[in-house]
Amino acid sequence: MRNRGNRGNHSRLGRNDWHQRAAEFHDLAAHAHRIAATHHDQGDHQTGHELSRHAMEYSAKAYKYAQEANQESGKTEGAAKPGTRK
Numbered sequence: 001m002r003n004r005g006n007r008g009n010h011s012r013l014g015r016n017d018w019h020q021r022a023a024e025f026h027d028l029a030a031h032a033h034r035i036a037a038t039h040h041d042q043g044d045h046q047t048g049h050e051l052s053r054h055a056m057e058y059s060a061k062a063y064k065y066a067q068e069a070n071q072e073s074g075k076t077e078g079a080a081k082p083g084t085r086k
Helices: 010-041 045-079
Strands: none
Touching: 010 045
């Protein structure tokens, strides 16, 4: 399997890191939401509430990393003039 993030260009790898971190936090948030729902269904509302809070924190971090990834992508794409290749 090809490792897309490591092509010898460290700036490219850096951009992929933002996307990777955002994806990791989205996954953590989804997992915490699923577990929280299970605890709520079992009547353990205190644990469910705590896990829901963790899920919201993960979602906020995922959003932050996604915004940073978008900003970094815009900086790189905006550097090239239209109609030219890098």
